[in-house]
Amino acid sequence: MSLETVIRSIFSTLFLASVIRISTPIIFPAMGGLIAVVTGVPNMALEGIMNVGAFVGVMVSAYTGNVWLAILAGIVAGVLMALLLGLFHIYFKTNLFIGGLAVNLMASGGTVFLLYIMTGDKGNSASVKSLSVPNWEIPFFKDIPFLGDVISGHPVFTYLAFLSVILVYIFLYRTRFGTHLRAVGENPEAATTLGIDVKKSRMIALAISGVFAALGGMNLSMAYLQFFQKEMAAGRGWIGIAAVHLGARKPLGVLFASILFGFADAISNQLGSLNIPSQLVQTIPYITTVVALAVFAIQQRQAALERMKRYQKEHLEAISANASKAE
Amino acid sequence: MKSFFESKGFRELLRIVLAVTIGLALGFIITLFVSKDPVGAYKSFLLGPISRLNRIGDWLEESLTLILLGLVICIVFGASQWYIGVEGQMVLGAMAAGCVALYVPIPPLPRILLAFLAAMIVGALWGLIPALLKAYYNANELVTSLMMNTVALKIFEYILKAFIMTPKSRSISSELIEKPFRLPTFIPNLPFLQGIREIWMKQTSVTIMVYIVIAAVIIVYYLLYKTPFGYELRTVGLNTKFAHYGGINVKRTIIMSILVSGLVAGLAGAHLTLAIHNKIISNMTSGLGFEGINIAILAGNNPLGVPIAGLLYGYLRAGSDVMERSSDVSRELVFVIQAMVLLLVTAERLLPTIQKRVADIKENSENGTNGKPDVKNVKEGDSHVA
Known part of the structure; x- marks a missing residue:
């Protein structure tokens, strides 16, 4: 394929649709990470929880033949993993980073261990017949020429992901409990004096982030592909955390950051058909993440410097004003 | 004697012993559920590595890699940098060492030395980007280093497939490094050791890396606890602001901690190509990326504790390999055990x-x-x- 066709394909409806589809498994963990971060317990186990969710969803769907039961089971498994981290961090004072890495280790080892027992294969679950979630043709929109092709016909998870951004926004900023969570994240001592149970709030925040991460994982194994694969999340949990930083911890910002990363991923998929070595093309999403984090960090730094300068200037003005008054 | 039992050191030790015991017990419970012959499987897991001479060799070789990885994490975690880019540094170090050993046309001794040097430099340089971003702009080093790991693995795969792999090789790997350019066995060629040396060399291939690793442990310990740099590093690790007000160049310390750890990570990579595989092969570092954390945490982040922790986890890994070959339980069980131990050891409040x-x-x-x-x-x- 020539460069021209690739460029043309990037401006096609198919490509835009693929950006939406590929962003989904980043939006989910990013939203989960967001809720955990604003409550002051950055969930470093998102990656592992995604793997667990992906695995449990596939296996339960294969054994019960019921997609919705499978999704429920995946969510429960994700919540349990998140609560394991919460138990150790909040009640036994395990360092959050190390606890998160431990849960990730347990997830990647545990899923392969169980996969081997259940299917006799260590790489993927293709040998068992698992189900995938249905796609949704939006009744009216699907007939609109351009828009219909882009936004209609995705797996239901995709719509759930975009809906969840709105839900998370309402939850964090318009509900009593969400406000409590943010208070816990900003100043736990003050929250305690207001009668908020900090430990319980953090456990609940982690549990919610577990739900989102599990959904993100199942989106990979039950919508994007139709089987479970070893280390299926492939860094998306971490990219989700990067999206939380990049989106300045605001739901809408995090959504845009996730879509940016989804875009990079989709570009790398498109370029894969060119005559460029596939391994190098595959690094694009990860390099994008590093660059984005760097740009964001530099901006933050400059903003902080400017704030400081402004403050100093105001301070000096105030001093000189006082001095002139005194005269 | 009583005071020893009440001391902090003893409590730490008790916690570690307790954690490992609980982890192993949990592993056995899992085995009970999944295996047809759980006792046999667990026996091969726990006793496998010492059942034959060649397995003892495997255990030692595995442990050497793990000890180096543990040292890497001791350095960065000592400065409270959550930098876990060691897999990327290791894999590119392995590539550099392999390329020198395969292609640079100079005599054996300088070639091996150059291979080590190249691996260490490449390892250190690969840490530079996350290090600079963290030091100057406070960018989350955990995420950047993980992303850089994936990038490094892809670059490794690309170089291997595009430039090194020969069309006739059946697996994705380079040619074998020729005998004179490999590392010699660790038992010196002395008359009275001749017998042992021959038996040992027939069965195993443990190399002079043993001495290099011992030296690395001592050097890292000395560096962290007996030099101004180590003092600065640990002060930054305890409290960055305090270190800053105390006149320590925090930025430089953060960057140096990651670069120095990269030297050791590169050494681990060189060990993989020059001593274990004797060639550059795809998926060289799989499953090793997070081992350093397990080991450093188990060792209480003390370089002198790292060899013990490394030997223990090397033993468990070697045992899990034996178990996988001789029973129906797969080796990933050991990751679950390790994760449990990691959680239990770091649970300050549990005891x-x-x-x-x-x-x-x-x-x-x-x-x-x-x-x-x-x-x-x-x-x-x-x-x-x-």
Whole structure:
């Protein structure tokens, strides 16, 4: 394929649709990470929880033949993993980073261990017949020429992901409990004096982030592909955390950051058909993440410097004003 | 003697022994559920590595890699940098060492030395980007280093497939490094050791890396605890602001901690190509990326504890390989055990909580005569909140 066709394909409806589809498994963990971060317990186990969710969803769907039961089971498994981290961090004072890495280790080892027992294969679950979630043709929109092709016909998870951004926004900023969570994240001592149970709030925040991460994982194994694969999340949990930083911890910002990363991923998929070595093309999403984090960090730094300068200037003005008054 | 049992060191030791015991017990419970012959499987897991001479060799070789990885993490975690880019540094170090050993046309000794040097430099340089971003702009080093890991693995795969792989090779790997350019065995060629040397060389291939690793442990210990740099590094690790006000160049310390750790990571990579595989092969570092954390944490982040922790986990890994070959339980069981141990070892409050419970029970049974809850211990745990 020539460069021209690739460029043309990037401006096609198919490509835009693929950006939406590929962003989904980043939006989910990013939203989960967001809720955990604003409550002051950055969930470093998102990656592992995604793997667990992906695995449990596939296996339960294969054994019960019921997609919705499978999704429920995946969510429960994700919540349990998140609560394991919460138990150790909040009640036994395990360092959050190390606890998160431990849960990730347990997830990647545990899923392969169980996969081997259940299917006799260590790489993927293709040998068992698992189900995938249905796609949704939006009744009216699907007939609109351009828009219909882009936004209609995705797996239901995709719509759930975009809906969840709105839900998370309402939850964090318009509900009593969400406000409590943010208070816990900003100043736990003050929250305690207001009668908020900090430990319980953090456990609940982690549990919610577990739900989102599990959904993100199942989106990979039950919508994007139709089987479970070893280390299926492939860094998306971490990219989700990067999206939380990049989106300045605001739901809408995090959504845009996730879509940016989804875009990079989709570009790398498109370029894969060119005559460029596939391994190098595959690094694009990860390099994008590093660059984005760097740009964001530099901006933050400059903003902080400017704030400081402004403050100093105001301070000096105030001093000189006082001095002139005194005269 | 009593004071020793009440000392902090003993409590630490007790916690580690307890954690490993619980982890192994949990592993056995899991085996009970999944295996047709759980006792046999677990026996091969726990006794496998010492059942034959060649397996002892495998255990030692595995442990050498793990000890180096543990040292890497000791350095960066000592500075409280959550930098886990060691897999990327290691894999590119392995590539550099392999390329020198395969292609640079100079005599054996300088070639091997050059290979080590190249691996260490490449390892250090690969850490530069996350290090600069963290030091100057406070960008989250955990995420950037993980992303850089994936990038490094892809670059490794690309170089291997595009430039090194020969069309006739059946697996994705380079040609074997020729005999004179490999590392010699660790038993010196002395007359009275001749017998042992021959038996050992027939069965295993443990190389002079043993001495290099021992030297690395001592050097890293010396560096962290006996030099100004180590003092600065640990001060930054304890409290960045305090270090800054104390006149320590925090930025430089952060960057140097990651670069120095990269030197060791590169060494681990060189060990993979020059001693273990004797060639550059795809998926060289799989499953090793996070091992350093397990080991450093188990060793209490002390370089002198790292060899013990490395030998223990090397033993468990070697045992899990034996178990996988001789039973129906797969080797990934060891990751679950390790994760459990990691959680239990770092759970500061777990032991105090249990002690308090025990004291409470005692108090109840003795009607409050003797066993007040151990308030002091609980307080101590509280002060460690990160």
